[in-house]
Amino acid sequence: MAKALRESTYLNSLFSAGLFKKNQGRIARLWTWIVVTAAxxxxxxxxxxxxLVEYGDLIRIGVPTLVVLAGAWAAFRLVHFPRFADFLIDVEGEMGKVSWPGWGELWRATVVVLVTMFLFSVVLFGYDMLWQYFLRWCSILQA
Structure with a gap:
């Protein structure tokens, strides 16, 4: 029975109302639904x-409303589609295993990245100036 649920197609799932493993992966499913619905x-x-600018109010407001309702339902069904739901459940499980840095480590890493980016930009600016000088000296680039 469980294998038959996993092998169903998304189109079949779209027209059902059942929830697949409803108590697992709730945060990942919620945020996935929010992002897809926002899109x-x-x-x-x-x-x-x-x-739809040149159409009347009924079409200009009605069609996008239907698109939003259909899209929100499709997104809801997507997060309960067995294969995708299992993926989101696994993602949430793996995210629980991540060791997140503290504020001190986060600030230090941020400063290292910003300083490194600044130094790289200075070096690249120097290379750019050097190449411009060389190409103007060779009369390839005109002033």
């Missing part, structure tokens, strides 16, 4: 603002 909302807003 759908942004797309619907863009649709309304750019493509």
């Amino acid at each position: 759908v909302v942004w797309g619907a807003w863009t649709l309304q603002a750019r493509l």
Whole structure:
């Protein structure tokens, strides 16, 4: 039975209302749903603002609303699709095993990255100036 659930297609899952392992991976599923739904909302807003401008209010507001509702449902079904849900459950489990740095280590690492980036930018600026001088001296680059 469990194997049959895992082998179902997303299209079959789209028209069902069952929840797959509903108490596992809740945070990963919630944030995945939020991000996918936000992308759908942004797309619907863009649709309304750019493509449906010349239509009446019913079409200009109704079509994006239907797109948002259908997209939110599709995103909800996506996070309960067995193969993808198992992936999100595994992701949340692995994230629990990560050793997160403390504030002190985070600040030190941030300073190291910023100083390194500054030094690289100074070195690259020096190389750029050197090449410009050389290419102007060779009359390849004109002033």
